Amino acid sequence: MYSTTLLRPKRLWCWSWVLFFVAGALLSGCGKDSPSGSEAVVLNQRLRAKIQTLDPADVGDTNTDGVCKEFFDTLYQYHYLKRPYEIIPLAAAQMPEISADGLTWRIAVRKDVYFHDDPCFAGGKGRNLKAADFLYAWKRVADIRTRSKNWYIFDGKIVGLDDFRQYTKSCPPEQVDYARRVDGLTAPDDHTIEIKLVRPWPQLIFWLAHVPTAPIAHEAVERYGPDIIKHPVGTGAFMLKQWHRGVYVEAVRNPNYYPAFYPTDGMPEDADAGLLADAGKRLPLIDRIIWRIMEEDQPRWLLLMKGDIDLNSIPKDNFAQAVGFGKELTPQMKRLGMRLTTVDEPCTFWVEMNMQDPLICSNKPLRYAIAHAIDRMRFIDLLWNGRGYPAYGFIPPAMKEYDESVKDGSHCVYDVNMACQYLKEAETLYGGKLPRFRLAMGGTDFIYKQMGQFLQRNLRDIGLDVQLEMFDWPTFLEKMTTGDLQLFFNGWMADYPDVESFLQIFYSKNAPWPNHGYYNNPQFDAIYEEVSIMPDCPERVDLYRQAEKIVIEDMPCAFTYHRIGYIIYHDWLNNLKPDGYKSDTIGYGYSKYYRIDSQKRDAYRKQLKHQDE
Amino acid sequence: MTAYLIRRLLYMVPIVIGVLLATFVLFKVVGGDISQQIAGKNADLETIAEVRHEYGFDKPLFAGLTPLAGDDWQAARQDYTAAIKNERQVRAESENRSVLPISAFDLDLKAQRKWLGDLFRQRLNAHQFGGALEMITLDSQFSDHFKHALTFNFGRALDREKISDKILLGVGPSLSLTIPMFIGTLVVSISMALLVAFLRGTVWDYTIVILCIIGLSIPYLSFIIFGQYFFAYKMDWFPIFYSPDKPMIHSIILPALIGIAAGLGGSLRFYRTVMLDEIRSDYVRTAFAKGLTTRKVLFKHVLKNAMIPIVTNVVLSIPFLVLGSLLLERFFGIPGIGYLMIEAINARDFFVLNALTFMMALLIAVFTLLTDICYAWVDPRVTFD
Numbered sequence: 001m002y003s004t005t006l007l008r009p010k011r012l013w014c015w016s017w018v019l020f021f022v023a024g025a026l027l028s029g030c031g032k033d034s035p036s037g038s039e040a041v042v043l044n045q046r047l048r049a050k051i052q053t054l055d056p057a058d059v060g061d062t063n064t065d066g067v068c069k070e071f072f073d074t075l076y077q078y079h080y081l082k083r084p085y086e087i088i089p090l091a092a093a094q095m096p097e098i099s100a101d102g103l104t105w106r107i108a109v110r111k112d113v114y115f116h117d118d119p120c121f122a123g124g125k126g127r128n129l130k131a132a133d134f135l136y137a138w139k140r141v142a143d144i145r146t147r148s149k150n151w152y153i154f155d156g157k158i159v160g161l162d163d164f165r166q167y168t169k170s171c172p173p174e175q176v177d178y179a180r181r182v183d184g185l186t187a188p189d190d191h192t193i194e195i196k197l198v199r200p201w202p203q204l205i206f207w208l209a210h211v212p213t214a215p216i217a218h219e220a221v222e223r224y225g226p227d228i229i230k231h232p233v234g235t236g237a238f239m240l241k242q243w244h245r246g247v248y249v250e251a252v253r254n255p256n257y258y259p260a261f262y263p264t265d266g267m268p269e270d271a272d273a274g275l276l277a278d279a280g281k282r283l284p285l286i287d288r289i290i291w292r293i294m295e296e297d298q299p300r301w302l303l304l305m306k307g308d309i310d311l312n313s314i315p316k317d318n319f320a321q322a323v324g325f326g327k328e329l330t331p332q333m334k335r336l337g338m339r340l341t342t343v344d345e346p347c348t349f350w351v352e353m354n355m356q357d358p359l360i361c362s363n364k365p366l367r368y369a370i371a372h373a374i375d376r377m378r379f380i381d382l383l384w385n386g387r388g389y390p391a392y393g394f395i396p397p398a399m400k401e402y403d404e405s406v407k408d409g410s411h412c413v414y415d416v417n418m419a420c421q422y423l424k425e426a427e428t429l430y431g432g433k434l435p436r437f438r439l440a441m442g443g444t445d446f447i448y449k450q451m452g453q454f455l456q457r458n459l460r461d462i463g464l465d466v467q468l469e470m471f472d473w474p475t476f477l478e479k480m481t482t483g484d485l486q487l488f489f490n491g492w493m494a495d496y497p498d499v500e501s502f503l504q505i506f507y508s509k510n511a512p513w514p515n516h517g518y519y520n521n522p523q524f525d526a527i528y529e530e531v532s533i534m535p536d537c538p539e540r541v542d543l544y545r546q547a548e549k550i551v552i553e554d555m556p557c558a559f560t561y562h563r564i565g566y567i568i569y570h571d572w573l574n575n576l577k578p579d580g581y582k583s584d585t586i587g588y589g590y591s592k593y594y595r596i597d598s599q600k601r602d603a604y605r606k607q608l609k610h611q612d613e
Numbered sequence: 614m615t616a617y618l619i620r621r622l623l624y625m626v627p628i629v630i631g632v633l634l635a636t637f638v639l640f641k642v643v644g645g646d647i648s649q650q651i652a653g654k655n656a657d658l659e660t661i662a663e664v665r666h667e668y669g670f671d672k673p674l675f676a677g678l679t680p681l682a683g684d685d686w687q688a689a690r691q692d693y694t695a696a697i698k699n700e701r702q703v704r705a706e707s708e709n710r711s712v713l714p715i716s717a718f719d720l721d722l723k724a725q726r727k728w729l730g731d732l733f734r735q736r737l738n739a740h741q742f743g744g745a746l747e748m749i750t751l752d753s754q755f756s757d758h759f760k761h762a763l764t765f766n767f768g769r770a771l772d773r774e775k776i777s778d779k780i781l782l783g784v785g786p787s788l789s790l791t792i793p794m795f796i797g798t799l800v801v802s803i804s805m806a807l808l809v810a811f812l813r814g815t816v817w818d819y820t821i822v823i824l825c826i827i828g829l830s831i832p833y834l835s836f837i838i839f840g841q842y843f844f845a846y847k848m849d850w851f852p853i854f855y856s857p858d859k860p861m862i863h864s865i866i867l868p869a870l871i872g873i874a875a876g877l878g879g880s881l882r883f884y885r886t887v888m889l890d891e892i893r894s895d896y897v898r899t900a901f902a903k904g905l906t907t908r909k910v911l912f913k914h915v916l917k918n919a920m921i922p923i924v925t926n927v928v929l930s931i932p933f934l935v936l937g938s939l940l941l942e943r944f945f946g947i948p949g950i951g952y953l954m955i956e957a958i959n960a961r962d963f964f965v966l967n968a969l970t971f972m973m974a975l976l977i978a979v980f981t982l983l984t985d986i987c988y989a990w991v992d993p994r995v996t997f998d
Contacts, residue, residue: 052772060653144663149653247948248857299854302846474650474961
């Protein structure tokens with residue numbers, strides 16, 4: 001017999017209520033993570049997805065890149081204000097000295113740069129940055145055991161680095177000798193790097209402004225082992241204070257940051273926009289950054305309205321509330337003191353056609369028909385609230401090589417009659433009615449479904465039978481790589497301000513990545529091989545445009561649109577000038593330029609509270 | 614009772630094996646190879662091969678072959694590698710496409726597998742059954758899967774953080790949200806169920822039933838979107854989202870209340886039905902006829918006799934508390950297990966999903982056993998025979 005005294009219904013009932021209150025009381029003690037320094041000037045940021053890692057070698061997505069760059073300074077950076085984009089030194093003392101043949105680069109490293117204070121250093125004090133730290137970081141990217149997502153940057157480009165990678169394959173993990181000589185990577189003295197290239201590589205300068213090439217302290221890697229992902233010991237303007245995965249990241253000002261100053265020159269319009277008000281001031285201008293990770297649009301938007309985050313992109317569902325005609329803020333937003341800035345992003349989206357598919361490969365009229373069938377303007381208006389330009393080729397208007405006359409020779413112009421005409425030709429070539437096609441989308445959320453349905457309807461309107469396939473991104477990626485897709489919605493954002501970044505997508509030797517469509521044209525390949533080693537000059541621009549024309553003639557992709565980034569922010573956030581290559585403005589090393597007027601923010605919050613009452 | 618417990622614990626062994634097999638088939642066999650995803654979109658074939666090796670994806674699924682002493686792979690390597698290359702070329706030509714690229718590592722692995730297969734067949738044909746049997750190895754992906762689960766060492770997630778750390782970090786916030794939600798829903802719905810059962814057929818009963826149906830018809834997401842907009846943004850009673858500057862309690866009250874409101878319709882209807890079944894019983898009429906007060910009849914007799922379905926519902930719900938609430942956690946930024954699960958699903962992080970599924974299965978098995986034990990506690994007619 002068991003005692004049931006405690007479980008008698010009436011008592012059980014009392015217990016339930018007691019438990020309810022006990023649970024409530026317990027709650028009050030849980031998870032208090034109050035960061036210190038409430039008086040500090042804080043930038044409240046937001047992220048759409050969680051940070052994967054804080055190891056620069058393993059950065060592989062924009063969110064991670066954006067946050068990591070605040071902790072890790074690279075050798076070079078983009079001038080904050082100047083357009084077109086200009087590379088200037090960051091951890092480097094000056095611009096590189098490049099030999100006449102373009103094969104040897106000599107870079108002087110600043111002598112006054114120190115790593116963040118961290119227990120991995122003797123006495124916990126960050127040590128001086130040396131040239132060897134860069135060589136270590138790059139060898140780490142090459143080390144197969146690191147499984148860096150960024151080996152492609154160096155692959156086949158630096159003398160001896162590929163051999164080093166081969167050597168690491170034969171090494172037991174943790175036993176790679178980073179002191180092993182790599183002929184193309186040497187340090188003649190403590191603060192000079194010498195790089196020897198296999199062939200000229202003018203784009204290297206852009207990669208040296210990219211976070212995977214940032215220096216990392218070997219002491220940190222050795223101390224933290226696999227947990228280095230949580231210890232970003234770099235030389236950036238901010239240091240990690242707290243990181244709660246999937247929830248928030250908190251950074252604080254690096255007290256040992258080298259003397260860096262706000263730029264004193266920019267574009268003519270910058271002075272009027274107030275972007276030179278802080279010229280010459282010591283950086284950073286804020287004390288703390290808090291990134292809150294919010295995957296859903298609603299909380300992000302409500303927090304912006306509440307003044308709890310300082311800036312945000314505009315969610316599709318709130319666009320009408322925020323922006324009126326002519327890319328201007330609505331009166332309601334203006335009353336709230338909001339500001340809007342837009343930036344042309346160097347990206348292009350398209351419907352890609354698998355050139356390994358015999359039907360698509362051998363039928364150019366079919367590809368032309370698909371290109372003519374897409375109503376680009378409606379696509380942009382309906383699905384993206386007008387935030388884009390129609391694409392006629394792959395070079396986006398944000399890049400200086402963009403040619404406005406590209407539209408004249410392009411089949412990427414909406415014309416149903418032309419599309420039907422080409423479709424008839426395609427059917428004649430095929431010898432009958434064309435079979436059903438598969439159109440794949442690399443996402444399963446609502447917007448992908450809407451885009452897919454829109455494109456499907458456009459193609460059906462001209463008489464093409466298209467079946468829509470929705471895949472999550474990893475599956476889509478896998479299928480692209482194995483050539484399993486037939487038609488698929490894809491796109492590309494330039495990694496750096498050089499059209500070469502786009503050309504690589506169509507280079508035959510880059511199949512299946514990034515040439516997912518297995519496009520192959522020897523004429524195009526010859527141009528790519530020529531321009532990829534050519535420094536910036538007018539001839540190179542001509543060759544880029546020629547290459548684009550070849551692709552437009554072959555039409556392996558129906559180019560669809562180029563995106564425009566919209567950022568809405570409160571007027572207490574000063575000095576915001578978005579970079580088209582990083583238009584989500586989540587960081588990327590630019591937070592040090594932002595200035596926050598905390599009093600204005602407090603006043604806004606108080607006023608909001610007052611209105612509620 | 615001890616015999617009963619031992620018997621039930623032994624029953625759990627095949628259940629655990631079954632769950633392990635099911636999760637293995639789901640995540641490893643059906644889920645496919647995620648090496649490319651782990652290595653990143655720009656990864657070269659060698660890196661992908663390295664990932665495959667590190668995670669053990671290059672091992673056979675259930676069982677494989679291993680060379681015996683004297684079997685010389687180096688001597689056969691060149692021929693077999695050439696054979697594999699040739700096979701791939703022929704297949705590509707027959708499918709009218711170019712040969713898909715393959716890493717040196719994978720090529721070597723495929724060639725070695727082919728060589729081992731040939732050796733095995735040769736031994737079988739030569740009736741060397743002992744040697745053939747000796748070649749079979751159980752060092753496979755399934756044995757690794759089994760080992761990891763039984764030692765609770767689930768390794769690292771795709772983002773290279775320890776899965777056990779992730780789970781431990783997530784359990785607290787999840788329980789902080791789901792326990793008050795669970796108790797709140799239970800207390801309110803049973804109290805109201807008793808009341809409406811007693812007032813059955815009156816306007817109160819009808820009103821509450823209609824409200825329950827409306828509550829059931831409104832999607833969960835609508836409760837969240839409305840609650841967050843109205844109570845957090847418009848009325849400013851609660852924070853919109855978890856803020857690291859404030860204790861978590863502030864961020865949990867509103868989602869917990871939303872959870873209670875959204876779950877009330879279903880629970881209340883269920884418990885009302887249970888109570889009605891009891892309240893119509895003869896013994897209730899007898900109790901009233903004897904002159905017992907309503908309070909005594911309801912709490913002493915009706916509630917006691919309705920305990921079996923309540924206990925079943927309550928105890929079996931407990932394991933799900935650990936899982937948290939996927940949508941609430943996501944909308945309010947609560948770093949719980951629900952959040953972790955959504956992330957894992959989106960990222961196809963089978964390691965995390967596998968760990969959570971296995972833990973969940975174990976919890977359900979344990980709590981099912983507890984439910985059975987509770988039956989005997991609440992109802993003396995139930996025995997452990």
